[in-house]
Amino acid sequence: MWSPEMQARGSVGTQLLLLLVLGAAESAPGAQRRYTPDWPSLDSRPLPDWFDKAKFGVFVHWGVFSVPAWGSEWFWWHWKGEGLPQYQRFMSDNYPPGFSYADFAPQFTARFFDPDTWADLFQAAGAKYVVLTTKHHEGFTNWPSPVSWNWNSKDVGPHRDLVGELETAIRKRNIRYGLYHSLFEWFHPLYQLDKKNGFRTQYFVAGKTMPELYDLVNRYKPDLIWSDGDWESPDTYWNSTDFLSWLYSDSPVKDEVVVNDRWGFNCSCHHGGYYNCEDKFQPSSLPHHKWEMCTSIDKRSWGYRRTMSISDVADESEIIAELVQTVSLGGNYLLNIGPTKDGLIVPIFQERLLAVGKWLSISGEAIYASQPWRVQLEKNESVWYTSKGSAVYAIFLNWPENGELSLKSPKTTSTTQVMMLGIQKDLEWSTDPHGGLLIYLPQIPPSALPVEFAWTIKMTGVE
Numbered sequence: 001m002w003s004p005e006m007q008a009r010g011s012v013g014t015q016l017l018l019l020l021v022l023g024a025a026e027s028a029p030g031a032q033r034r035y036t037p038d039w040p041s042l043d044s045r046p047l048p049d050w051f052d053k054a055k056f057g058v059f060v061h062w063g064v065f066s067v068p069a070w071g072s073e074w075f076w077w078h079w080k081g082e083g084l085p086q087y088q089r090f091m092s093d094n095y096p097p098g099f100s101y102a103d104f105a106p107q108f109t110a111r112f113f114d115p116d117t118w119a120d121l122f123q124a125a126g127a128k129y130v131v132l133t134t135k136h137h138e139g140f141t142n143w144p145s146p147v148s149w150n151w152n153s154k155d156v157g158p159h160r161d162l163v164g165e166l167e168t169a170i171r172k173r174n175i176r177y178g179l180y181h182s183l184f185e186w187f188h189p190l191y192q193l194d195k196k197n198g199f200r201t202q203y204f205v206a207g208k209t210m211p212e213l214y215d216l217v218n219r220y221k222p223d224l225i226w227s228d229g230d231w232e233s234p235d236t237y238w239n240s241t242d243f244l245s246w247l248y249s250d251s252p253v254k255d256e257v258v259v260n261d262r263w264g265f266n267c268s269c270h271h272g273g274y275y276n277c278e279d280k281f282q283p284s285s286l287p288h289h290k291w292e293m294c295t296s297i298d299k300r301s302w303g304y305r306r307t308m309s310i311s312d313v314a315d316e317s318e319i320i321a322e323l324v325q326t327v328s329l330g331g332n333y334l335l336n337i338g339p340t341k342d343g344l345i346v347p348i349f350q351e352r353l354l355a356v357g358k359w360l361s362i363s364g365e366a367i368y369a370s371q372p373w374r375v376q377l378e379k380n381e382s383v384w385y386t387s388k389g390s391a392v393y394a395i396f397l398n399w400p401e402n403g404e405l406s407l408k409s410p411k412t413t414s415t416t417q418v419m420m421l422g423i424q425k426d427l428e429w430s431t432d433p434h435g436g437l438l439i440y441l442p443q444i445p446p447s448a449l450p451v452e453f454a455w456t457i458k459m460t461g462v463e
Contacts, residue, residue: 032249032255033045033249034249035244037244039241039271041245042245042272047258048256048258050176050223051290052369053128053369054128055128055327055332055370056125056332056334056335056356056368057129057131057176057178057335058131058334058337058353059296060118060131060132061180061296061303061304061336061337062132062133062162062303062304063133063138063303064105064108064140064157066108066340066341067104067108067341068090069303069305069306069340070090071301071305072301072302073301073302073303073338075101076101076138076186077186079091081186081187105140107157107341108153108341109341109342110153110157110160110162110342111158111342112343113160113162113165113342113343115170116169116172118169118339118345119166119169119170119175121345121350121353122170122175123175124357125353125354125357125360126356126359126360126361126364127175127353128368129175129176129177129178130178131224131334132163132177133180134163134179134180134216135185136182137184139186139188140153141153142163143162143216143219143220144161145212147207147208147215163216164219164220176223177220177224178223178224178226178258179220179222179226180226181213181226181227183230183262183263184229184230188208190203191208195233199232199233202237202239205239210239217247217251217252218251218252222257223253223257224257225259225260226260227259227272229262230262230263230265230268231262231265231268232265233265234264234265234266235264235271236264237264238263238264240267241263244272247259258273259273260292261274274291274332275287275289275290276294277291279294280294281294282322282325282326283329285376286330286372287330287331290331290332291330291331292331293322293326295314295333295335296314296335296337296338297313297314297319297336297337297349297352298312298336298338299313300312301338302338304338304340304346305338310348313352316352316355316356316359316452317452319356320355320356321397321453321454323356324367324395324454328372328376328384329372330371335356359453362450362451362456363422363451363454365393365421365458366388366393366395366421367386369388370387370388370393372386372387373392378407378408378409380408381398381406381407382398383395383407385409390460391458391460392458392459393421393456393457393459394410394456394457395454395455396455399441400441404438404439404440404441405439405441406437406438406439407436407437407438407457408434410436410437410459410462410463411462412429412431412437412461412462413462413463415460415461416460416461416462417459417460418437419457419458420442420457420458421457422449422456423450427439427440427441427442427457437459439457
């Protein structure tokens with residue numbers, strides 16, 4: 001029979017042996033690395049490479065705010081939080097006295113929402129990932145959240161799991177699926193209580209934010225989590241590092257999932273996965289960290305607006321120029337549309353997305369899975385560069401009047417070849433007196449060109 005001392009020694013020995021085994025497993029080839037709930041560990045995680053290769057995604061802002069469809073998706077806050085006179089006037093002119101924001105929810109019907117039609121459009125647009133709003137700052141969830149009773153798309157409004165239906169359609173087309181989720185909610189009583197307490201309590205985080213994030217991951221296994229609504233409090237209030245530690249180490253998507261940088265007011269452009277930094281962020285030079293530009297076809301709103309005019313809509317050439325610039329500077333381009341309360345994507349948004357898809361069907365070789373080149377921009381010519389393997393791509397935004405494109409940066413060699421994407425034969429070229437490359441563009445009518453704007457020159461054998 002063992003004495004207590006022997007049992008204790010045996011217990012210690014067992015613990016040491018267990019630690020050795022775990023340590024060996026951790027260091028074994030192919031072992032899953034574990035990430036601790038602190039930024040040095042979390043920030044050391046390599047970004048899954050699918051995201052950098054994807055380059056282009058579609059953002060979808062959809063919720064109860066799509067019912068008033070006036071002003072922007074911040075309607076409730078402008079009306080009740082700030083009490084802006086134009087919003088109060090809009091309500092008194094169009095709705096009966098006592099009409100509350102919650103009364104909009106039954107009108108959020110999604111009656112014509114066909115997830116396969118959406119997914120076909122996004123595929124035709126050339127999108128490699130789609131990010132859907134699961135919950136905006138209004139708190140209404142587009143899935144049957146277990147902690148959002150009677151304020152979700154299953155209990156009221158569509159009576160459908162919108163997140164789940166779109167997931168099925170998107171995955172059938174091998175497009176990556178991302179979920180936008182707002183950490184905070186303007187008028188949730190628990191959030192207001194935590195705010196009143198100077199964020200020294202976490203009633204809202206424990207009762208609402210974290211249960212929903214864990215539920216979204218376990219239920220839909222997203223490829224991307226697009227966090228937002230973080231700016232009023234630090235990551236320590238949100239328990240962001242605990243969640244990300246689980247997400248990277250133990251969740252069902254630990255190897256593939258990508259996140260952004262909005263996990264507390266101290267995180268943006270500093271911590272997380274890739275960086276958004278701010279809405280419509282556009283760096284002027286090549287950043288040292290993977291980033292994404294999110295922008296909206298409607299320049300004045302992310303959600304659908306009934307009063308949107310054509311002057312508010314970004315045109316095709318503007319969108320494609322932004323895409324080119326973003327990818328040249330190492331970023332991804334996430335382009336937003338706002339569906340109607342019925343679940344329709346209005347024709348002008350469809351047209352813009354299809355224009356991007358048409359352009360990418362010719363020029364995608366210079367975009368998808370590309371890398372920034374040693375030079376990103378030739379300012380005098382509005383030429384942006386990307387590269388892939390031994391090929392260098394020069395995307396020029398303005399067609400030169402004399403039909404000759406002058407490139408200062410590429411250095412020619414004895415094996416240099418030049419062509420335009422969408423045209424089979426090689427182009428003629430020469431070196432200019434300063435050692436640059438002079439390319440003689442095809443002498444064909446504009447209608448015969450492969451694309452209407454942002455033409456791509458592919459060069460091999462250049463340095």
